[in-house]
Amino acid sequence: MGLLSKKDVALIKDPLADNNPITIQVLGICSALAITAELEAAIVMSVSVLFVLGIGNVVISLMRNIIPSKIRIIVQLIVVAALVIIVDQVLKAFAYELSKTLSVFVGLIITNCIIMGRFEAFALGNGPWKSFLDGIGNALGYGAILIIVAFFRELLGAGTLLGYKVLGDPIEKTGLYAIGYENNGFMIMPPMALIVVGIIIWVQRTRNKALIED
Amino acid sequence: MSNKTDSNVYTILFAIAMVIVVGGLLAFTASALRPRIDNNERLEKQQNILYAMGVNDNDESSAVFVSTNEAPELFKKYITKQLVIQDGKVSEDNEAYLIDVKKEQANAKAGKARRLPLFVGEKDGKTFYIAPIRGKGLWDAIWGYIAMDKSMVVQGAYFDHKGETAGLGANIKQRFFMDDFIGENLMSNGTFKGIRVAKGNNDPKNTDKNDNEVDAIAGATITGDGVSAMLKSELSQYVSYFKTLK
Amino acid sequence: MEHLELFLKSIFIDNMVFSVFLGMCSYLAVSKKVSTAVGLGAAVIFVLLVTVPLNWLLDQYILQPGALSWLGEEYASYDLSFLSFIMFIATIATMVQLVEIIVEKFAPALYNSLGIFLPLIAVNCAILGGSLFMQSREIPTLSLATVYGLGSGIGWFLAILAIAAIREKIRYSNVPPALRGLGITFIITGLMAIGFMSFGGMLTGGDEEKKDKNETANIELEKGNENDVADNTIKVIE
Numbered sequence: 001m002g003l004l005s006k007k008d009v010a011l012i013k014d015p016l017a018d019n020n021p022i023t024i025q026v027l028g029i030c031s032a033l034a035i036t037a038e039l040e041a042a043i044v045m046s047v048s049v050l051f052v053l054g055i056g057n058v059v060i061s062l063m064r065n066i067i068p069s070k071i072r073i074i075v076q077l078i079v080v081a082a083l084v085i086i087v088d089q090v091l092k093a094f095a096y097e098l099s100k101t102l103s104v105f106v107g108l109i110i111t112n113c114i115i116m117g118r119f120e121a122f123a124l125g126n127g128p129w130k131s132f133l134d135g136i137g138n139a140l141g142y143g144a145i146l147i148i149v150a151f152f153r154e155l156l157g158a159g160t161l162l163g164y165k166v167l168g169d170p171i172e173k174t175g176l177y178a179i180g181y182e183n184n185g186f187m188i189m190p191p192m193a194l195i196v197v198g199i200i201i202w203v204q205r206t207r208n209k210a211l212i213e214d
Numbered sequence: 215m216s217n218k219t220d221s222n223v224y225t226i227l228f229a230i231a232m233v234i235v236v237g238g239l240l241a242f243t244a245s246a247l248r249p250r251i252d253n254n255e256r257l258e259k260q261q262n263i264l265y266a267m268g269v270n271d272n273d274e275s276s277a278v279f280v281s282t283n284e285a286p287e288l289f290k291k292y293i294t295k296q297l298v299i300q301d302g303k304v305s306e307d308n309e310a311y312l313i314d315v316k317k318e319q320a321n322a323k324a325g326k327a328r329r330l331p332l333f334v335g336e337k338d339g340k341t342f343y344i345a346p347i348r349g350k351g352l353w354d355a356i357w358g359y360i361a362m363d364k365s366m367v368v369q370g371a372y373f374d375h376k377g378e379t380a381g382l383g384a385n386i387k388q389r390f391f392m393d394d395f396i397g398e399n400l401m402s403n404g405t406f407k408g409i410r411v412a413k414g415n416n417d418p419k420n421t422d423k424n425d426n427e428v429d430a431i432a433g434a435t436i437t438g439d440g441v442s443a444m445l446k447s448e449l450s451q452y453v454s455y456f457k458t459l460k
Numbered sequence: 461m462e463h464l465e466l467f468l469k470s471i472f473i474d475n476m477v478f479s480v481f482l483g484m485c486s487y488l489a490v491s492k493k494v495s496t497a498v499g500l501g502a503a504v505i506f507v508l509l510v511t512v513p514l515n516w517l518l519d520q521y522i523l524q525p526g527a528l529s530w531l532g533e534e535y536a537s538y539d540l541s542f543l544s545f546i547m548f549i550a551t552i553a554t555m556v557q558l559v560e561i562i563v564e565k566f567a568p569a570l571y572n573s574l575g576i577f578l579p580l581i582a583v584n585c586a587i588l589g590g591s592l593f594m595q596s597r598e599i600p601t602l603s604l605a606t607v608y609g610l611g612s613g614i615g616w617f618l619a620i621l622a623i624a625a626i627r628e629k630i631r632y633s634n635v636p637p638a639l640r641g642l643g644i645t646f647i648i649t650g651l652m653a654i655g656f657m658s659f660g661g662m663l664t665g666g667d668e669e670k671k672d673k674n675e676t677a678n679i680e681l682e683k684g685n686e687n688d689v690a691d692n693t694i695k696v697i698e
Contacts, residue, residue, distance in 0.1 A: 029484035037381025068225040074553040081546045082236045089243050093250035111585035113485040185432040194650030205638035213641030354596040
């Protein structure tokens with residue numbers, strides 16, 4: 001870790017647990033609910049956010065001294081939107097298969113408040129290198145929650161992980177289903193994502209009492 | 215923030231510069247990449263149509279298209295005729311697969327005549343009639359291609375979507391859903407009835423092929439209703455053509 | 461009738477918070493007190509009411525493929541739809557900033573109570589979601605777009621009002637410490653969303669049946685003329 005000072009490490013590590021964007025900062029909730037019925041989608045979304053937040057933070061940080069404060073929200077939104085649209089167009093031209101998987105997420109990335117939130121809270125006041133690390137750290141923390149939620153929802157709701165039938169076949173009655181196990185179809189309904197996130201918050205705050213609200 | 219960046223003149227100049235830079239960048243990428251993107255979309259349409267008539271590289275459980283390199287050649291080989299039906303008149307058009315169904319639907323709504331493309335394919339001595347369909351899901355557009363025989367029994371189906379929920383509505387493009395349609399009859403006692411994506415029907419393994427129903431995806435009611443609706447509204451327009459076939 | 465249906469549908473069935481889960485961030489962050497929730501909710505209603513019709517006009521006359529035909533035939537083939545995200549966002553951010561300036565100038569009292577929430581609205585994904593839904597669902601007229609904007613806004617207002625009221629009451633309950641605040645809010649929202657799922661059949665169920673009947677009637681009329689053809693088709697099937 002010669003390259004990273006202690007502070008730099010903290011920038012990446014904090015958002016993973018004690019300052020998690022979803023469970024503590026309440027950012028990026030919409031997408032956490034919309035795409036966690038399936039593990040694969042959650043992973044794709046996490047990687048896209050990692051990419052956009054890392055680069056976006058650097059761009060905003062480089063521009064931080066020339067952005068007029070009156071219109072900074074418009075400027076930030078336009079930077080993200082332009083970045084995402086250009087990437088989408090390039091993928092459509094050169095990696096069409098990949099772009100089809102990702103195109104669903106384009107809108108979700110632009111409207112993801114985690115991106116605006118980090119621009120506003122960090123990149124506007126810090127240098128590019130630190131902003132980059134902050135972006136990476138927050139995206140990882142965001143991805144971690146997404147993947148945990150998606151893991152449980154796909155496993156309990158559909159009996160699969162990444163599409164593989166890990167619990168056996170529900171129609172042919174093999175594996176766990178042979179002894180009477182049933183999928184809980186309710187787990188893949190969107191409201192259950194809220195409840196799963198609620199439980200994650202519960203577990204996290206039980207382990208770290210400092211995070212408990214009054 | 216320094217005073218410099220707070221002045222109105224600076225703000226306005228910055229906004230103008232921003233619009234020019236971003237607008238220019240977007241317009242440049244869009245126009246520079248347009249030919250490649252168009253080509254990719256054309257290949258995808260060919261792959262979709264071939265998929266519906268059973269020309270695909272499917273493995274045991276997942277849907278796989280023929281490769282983009284082979285698509286144009288296979289398309290020429292298997293698709294023998296491309297028809298356009300307009301006001302009951304049928305004509306041939308080798309570019310019919312490029313007809314934009316969305317635009318045609320808008321034309322129909324505006325009271326103009328709609329062009330209905332239909333592709334005729336031959337494979338292993340069987341004739342397939344493949345029609346494109348388009349409708350609305352929960353979030354955004356859904357579309358697909360349905361291959362039928364001449365009495366409107368489905369021989370293959372391909373569905374796709376723009377932004378349905380992953381794990382729920384997005385599953386319309388999964389094999390387990392698309393394959394359910396194979397063998398289903400769109401007609402019922404000689405009248406067009408469509409195929410309904412039905413919740414809680416008595417036939418989850420889909421053995422009854424004449425019930426005009428397939429099993430719905432749990433948690434994807436609105437997307438499923440969208441599929442039922444587009445099958446009905448789009449394919450019913452082809453009924454009069456199929457009646458001339460027998 | 462169409463307007464009333466879309467209005468009710470956008471409030472209850474397609475509720476921005478409970479069925480499409482948009483605008484969650486500010487919904488969770490600003491729902492600690494009823495009074496602030498009402499302020500933000502009202503601002504969201506207003507901004508949706510203004511931006512959805514505005515973006516509808518943009519979409520119809522600038523962005524859609526062929527939308528530029530009013531400029532002349534040679535422009536008819538232009539397709540600017542790749543710009544929709546940017547244009548919609550720009551409209552929203554501009555409107556929010558404009559509303560802020562106007563309210564500050566003419567109603568300083570309202571500005572003081574709303575002040576801090578106005579900039580928050582620009583990043584509320586319910587607002588952009590409203591415009592994107594309007595586009596992808598191809599809402600046909602300007603008046604319907606206005607109704608849709610208003611309905612979605614009221615739906616969001618209702619949601620944040622309800623959760624704020626519950627959170628005020630729940631302060632007196634004995635919630636497990638680790639669940640207090642955000643955790644229990646998530647779970648309550650989940651339960652409310654399950655409740656809202658039951659609105660799902662309110663309009664669509666009846667609709668489908670009616671449509672079904674109409675269409676069968678139409679097809680049967682057609683069938684009357686072509687009875688022999690139909691008979692033949694049956695034979696083929698059998």
